[in-house]
Amino acid sequence: MTTGATTTRMPRNERPLVRRRQWLPGAMGVAIALAFAALAVLNLLPLIWGVLTSLKAETDLFRFPPVIFDFTPTLANYERVIASGFLGNMKMSLFYSAVTVAATLALALPAAYAFDRFDFPLRGPLFLLVVASIPLSLGAAALLIPNYLYFTRLGLTNAWFTLPLIYTAHQLPMAIWIMKGTIEGIPRELDEAAIADGASRFDVLRFVILPLSRPAMGAAGVLTFVGSWNEFVAGSVMVDSPGLRPVQPAIYNFIGFFGREWGPLTASATLAIVPILIAFALLGRLIVSGLTKGSVKG
Amino acid sequence: MHSRRAGLIYIVPAFALLGLVLFSPVFYGFWFSLFRIQYGAPTDFIGIGNFMRLLDDPALGGTVRRSAVFAAAAVVLTVAISLALAVWIHKLGERRGFIVQMIVIVPWIISTVVATLLFRWVFVNDIGLALSLARWAGLGEIRILNDPTLAMGLLIAVSVWKRIGYAVIILLAGLKSIPDDYEEAARIDGATGWQVFRRITLPLLKTPLLLVTIVLTLSNLNTVETPLVLTGGGPGDATRILPMDVFDRAFVTYDLGSATALALVMFFGNILLVLAYVRLARWKA
Numbered sequence: 001m002t003t004g005a006t007t008t009r010m011p012r013n014e015r016p017l018v019r020r021r022q023w024l025p026g027a028m029g030v031a032i033a034l035a036f037a038a039l040a041v042l043n044l045l046p047l048i049w050g051v052l053t054s055l056k057a058e059t060d061l062f063r064f065p066p067v068i069f070d071f072t073p074t075l076a077n078y079e080r081v082i083a084s085g086f087l088g089n090m091k092m093s094l095f096y097s098a099v100t101v102a103a104t105l106a107l108a109l110p111a112a113y114a115f116d117r118f119d120f121p122l123r124g125p126l127f128l129l130v131v132a133s134i135p136l137s138l139g140a141a142a143l144l145i146p147n148y149l150y151f152t153r154l155g156l157t158n159a160w161f162t163l164p165l166i167y168t169a170h171q172l173p174m175a176i177w178i179m180k181g182t183i184e185g186i187p188r189e190l191d192e193a194a195i196a197d198g199a200s201r202f203d204v205l206r207f208v209i210l211p212l213s214r215p216a217m218g219a220a221g222v223l224t225f226v227g228s229w230n231e232f233v234a235g236s237v238m239v240d241s242p243g244l245r246p247v248q249p250a251i252y253n254f255i256g257f258f259g260r261e262w263g264p265l266t267a268s269a270t271l272a273i274v275p276i277l278i279a280f281a282l283l284g285r286l287i288v289s290g291l292t293k294g295s296v297k298g
Numbered sequence: 299m300h301s302r303r304a305g306l307i308y309i310v311p312a313f314a315l316l317g318l319v320l321f322s323p324v325f326y327g328f329w330f331s332l333f334r335i336q337y338g339a340p341t342d343f344i345g346i347g348n349f350m351r352l353l354d355d356p357a358l359g360g361t362v363r364r365s366a367v368f369a370a371a372a373v374v375l376t377v378a379i380s381l382a383l384a385v386w387i388h389k390l391g392e393r394r395g396f397i398v399q400m401i402v403i404v405p406w407i408i409s410t411v412v413a414t415l416l417f418r419w420v421f422v423n424d425i426g427l428a429l430s431l432a433r434w435a436g437l438g439e440i441r442i443l444n445d446p447t448l449a450m451g452l453l454i455a456v457s458v459w460k461r462i463g464y465a466v467i468i469l470l471a472g473l474k475s476i477p478d479d480y481e482e483a484a485r486i487d488g489a490t491g492w493q494v495f496r497r498i499t500l501p502l503l504k505t506p507l508l509l510v511t512i513v514l515t516l517s518n519l520n521t522v523e524t525p526l527v528l529t530g531g532g533p534g535d536a537t538r539i540l541p542m543d544v545f546d547r548a549f550v551t552y553d554l555g556s557a558t559a560l561a562l563v564m565f566f567g568n569i570l571l572v573l574a575y576v577r578l579a580r581w582k583a
Contacts, residue, residue, distance in 0.1 A: 032386045036398065039383070042459060043404045046416035049427055053419065062425060107315065110308035118305025126309065128576060133320055135513055135568075135575045141520040141541035142564035145548050145557050146327025147319065152338070153326070169319030172312055201304065230409035232523050237549055248411045252527065255415070262419055262426075269412045280407055284400055287407065291464065292471040 047273070054078070054267035061263055077267035084257070086268055088243065089250035094275070096246055097228040099164040100171060104224045105217050107168070108175035112213075113205050115176070116183045117191065133173035140170070140233050148237055158239050163246065166238060167228040175220035178293045182216035183209055219290030222283045229275060247272045324565065327558055335555040348559035355556070357535065358543075365539040368450065369518040372457040376514055377507065379458065380465035385495070387466065388473045399470070403463030410460060410523040417456050418528055446536035449529050453537045457524055461517065465510045472506030473499070505578055512575045516568060540564060 052068070053061065060071040114120070115127050137143070147166070151157045156165070190212075191204045199207065229247065236249035245253075251268050258264045280287065331348050333340035352358055383402060387395045405413050421428040422442055429440055442448045476499065484494050522541045525531055531538035531546075538546075544564065548557035 040401050046420045049420045050416040107312045111312040114305040114308035120305035131579050132572050132576050135516050135572050138516045139520045139568035141522050142561045145561040146323040149330050150323035150326040166319055169315050232411050248409050251411050272412050273408055291467045
């Protein structure tokens with residue numbers, strides 16, 4: 001490998017870029033590689049084992065030592081979960097998440113546009129409030145009780161719009177922040193050219209900013225979808241009728257209902273992961289870039 | 299420029315919603331907390347009575363202490379492990395690095411309820427995979443959930459496991475924003491790998507590190523689901539932390555007065571963290 005002494009003699013552009021691609025040397029590298037192997041097992045094993053468990057009959061579940069592939073797969077657990085109405089919960093969550101994504105993007109884009117391109121009274125403090133709201137909605141446990149009392153008072157609980165309303169408010173600040181970052185990078189000359197051609201400020205949003213913000217909208221959209229689909233606390237207290245119950249509280253109820261029957265429990269968990277894994281497989285890159293741009297939400 | 303108010307039209311819908319869901323409930327909650335609550339409705343004005351009642355609660359001190367220990371341990375471990383992983387992934391190159399990132403983020407992307415449930419099934423349950431293998435290997439019976447210390451350790455472990463992916467991605471973005479020239483220049487001057495990390499990488503990573511620390515602290519101090527699904531707060535009260543306590547007071551024992559008071563105390567703790575976050579996020583308007 002090239003040493004420091006030889007590198008310095010080489011012209012700058014010919015110096016091989018080994019440094020960046022090199023594995024860490026020695027014991028440290030081995031330790032980190034081992035740590036990563038452990039992490040890969042820790043991260044993927046519960047998923048894989050959960051799916052396998054969901055396909056096992058009760059007798060195979062209690063076999064000892066545990067069997068990996070040597071069993072007859074059955075859909076019985078899925079049938080039981082579906083008989084308990086789980087598909088209805090999934091349908092509701094899909095509806096809540098879709099409405100939330102649409103509402104979040106529709107509200108965030110104009111707001112981000114205004115914060116970047118307009119000058120209006122209190123712009124600075126209001127944007128500060130948006131930034132502060134990003135981590136604030138992480139503190140849903142603290143916000144939940146006041147939120148519950150207030151919504152009960154206003155009669156906004158237990159309706160089809162209750163959860164989309166709350167989820168949109170939780171995701172909106174992050175979406176505004178991500179989109180403003182992208183709009184900052186769109187040259188103002190484009191706006192000016194459009195306006196010189198007779199476009200209104202709204203036309204600029206519609207025909208210049210919107211098309212060029214698609215990647216940011218994708219990133220904010222997929223994070224919003226994941227956040228709404230995975231939400232538990234508001235979903236479990238803001239609506240009570242079973243027909244409105246989203247997926248996560250439904251799974252939590254199954255824990256009480258099925259008790260130690262891990263077959264149906266893992267079947268419901270598997271079903272709940274499917275939409276997330278699809279989003280992840282198709283839009284994984286956007287999730288990473290959204291998180292990076294948003295740098296928010298643990 | 300037409301009127302200076304033109305821009306306001308574009309933000310009014312967003313702020314109307316934030317006002318309804320995030321901001322006004324706080325004021326309403328504070329007003330509500332000053333009353334005696336019966337059957338979910340305020341009856342007579344008692345001032346700070348609900349807050350005083352919290353101070354008289356002998357169990358609350360323990361809950362606060364446990365929450366602090368839990369959050370501190372979870373955050374420190376998450377940041378340390380994520381930093382090591384991020385530095386390693388950064389050296390892997392574009393494609394391999396991306397695959398590793400994808401694996402790292404899996405527990406973050408699935409819901410806390412499902413992730414915790416599956417973790418419990420595989421690693422904690424007595425007929426689950428890990429303990430079956432341990433028994434089979436002759437390690438005997440391990441009953442994690444019956445031992446207060448082990449149960450708290452497990453709660454911390456699950457919390458770290460769940461949130462590493464998030465921290466790795468933010469720290470990785472921080473690492474990528476450091477120009478390569480800095481490291482090269484230091485190397486040419488004879489710096490070792492450790493010196494480069496200690497004197498160049500770490501100082502330049504200060505902002506993302508602090509940001510991650512704040513977000514992780516907030517998210518750990520507000521997680522209801524992790525203890526609820528993993529341990530139910532047990533054994534005894536060994537893993538009962540503040541957010542779960544608030545949730546229980548409000549929706550299990552229906553003591554909305556003390557739940558609201560405690561939620562507001564937590565909320566003001568959150569505000570302090572949020573202020574630190576805002577300073578670091580370097581907002582520009």
